[in-house]
Amino acid sequence: MNVTKTLILTIIAIFVLAAGLSLYTVNETQRAIVTRLGQLLEDKDGNVKVFEPGLHIKMPFIDQIKFLDKRLQTTELSETRMPTKENEFLIVSLFTKWHIRDFKKFYNASGTILNADHKIKEQLDEVLRTEVAKRKIDDLVWEERDILMDRIQSAANEMAKTLGVEVVDARVVRLDLPDSIQQKVFTRMETNIRKLAAERRTAGERKAREIVAEAYKDANVIRAKAKEEGLRTQGEGDAKATRIYAEAYKQAPEFYLFYRRLEAYRETFKGNNDILVLKPDDDFFKYFRRGSTKSKAQTLNSGAEEKRAG
Known part of the structure; x- marks a missing residue:
């Protein structure tokens, strides 16, 4: 009985010893590599085997475990x-x-x-x-x-x-x-900063002048184009007005002459201090007189003369 118990205990001891020599644990913060007879274990692709955290098996007395910290x-x-x-x-x-x-x-x-x-x-x-x-x-x-x-x-x-x-x-x-050179370096830095500030200020002023000059040039170009467009529009308006006056004269010559004379009166007497010296029987006031003895032909001739004068 004692022999059997001794044998069992011996087998258990051998098993525990073998397990202790064959098993190893890799912590979560580590990775492990194994050298077998001095050579790193590699996979079939030639890459070194890196063992992740957990329980692993090794060959006792042959394998050497190298634990490496994976953390930063x-x-x-x-x-x-x-x-x-x-x-x-x-x-x-x-x-x-x-x-x-x-x-x-x-x-x-x-x-x-x-x-x-x-x-x-x-x-x-x-x-x-x-x-x-x-x-x-x-x-x-x-x-x-x-x-x-x-x-x-x-x-x-x-x-x-x-x-x-x-x-x-x-x-x-x-x-x-x-401390021995701080003040000297700070003085040099201050000088350099002032110099750099002056250079940048000068460059900024030069750039500002260039921008203003460019703006004036663009403004002159815009004004010239606007003036040209204004004159062209005014010319087109005058031409259109002339055509309208001509068509109006053809349709009612006497009314047209009367309307033009009213426009002349409005322009002549619009000032409060204006003075106009004319003879009472002057043709300019013919629409102010009643019972004009001029014939229709004379009125038309007078209108034609005004048109030529205008």
Whole structure:
């Protein structure tokens, strides 16, 4: 009986030991890759096998499990003093956000998150020092900060290709001056700002003059076209009026002459202080006189003379 119990316990112990050596768990924040006799396990397409979170089986003593953090990582370069082109120092802080994208390339290039962080920091530090050394303080602080940011982003993307990671963000978060040179740089910046403001003001005034001159030219062209159109319309109106007068004269010559004479009276006497000296029997007042002895023929002749005079 004791022998049987001992055998059972031995079998259970062996089973537990085998299970402990053959099973492993991948956490939710991790991914796992397996090396068998020093070689990464790959699928039939040649891609490295990446094991998702859960319980997995391995071959004891042959397989080695490599756990890699899948979460977003942060690499910081904090308050580093870097010389500029003028051999004056800036205090620079930089950070990158990245995560593993290609597990095979990452394993071969770095192996661990700590090693990758160190390599990223070294490469970005080198790029940043090179770019800062090319430029003056005024340029970095005032005009070329965006250019520096673009260069850092480009360098981070190139570095990511070799390390098997994906860079989500990379930027300079601080670009400060040491206390010893702050006032001098601020004075230079103020001078540059005033100069730039004067240049832009001059350019704006010149542009304003150009716009006003162009507006005057356009206005003159519009007025000339309007005047031309007005004269043409007036000429057409006068021609039409002349045709209407001629047709009216043909239909009722005597009434037409009477109407024209009334128009002449209205124009002559419309002023309060106007004075007109004529003989009482002048032909101009013939429609004011009663019992005119002129014949119809004389009236027509007088009307014809007025028409020729008009």
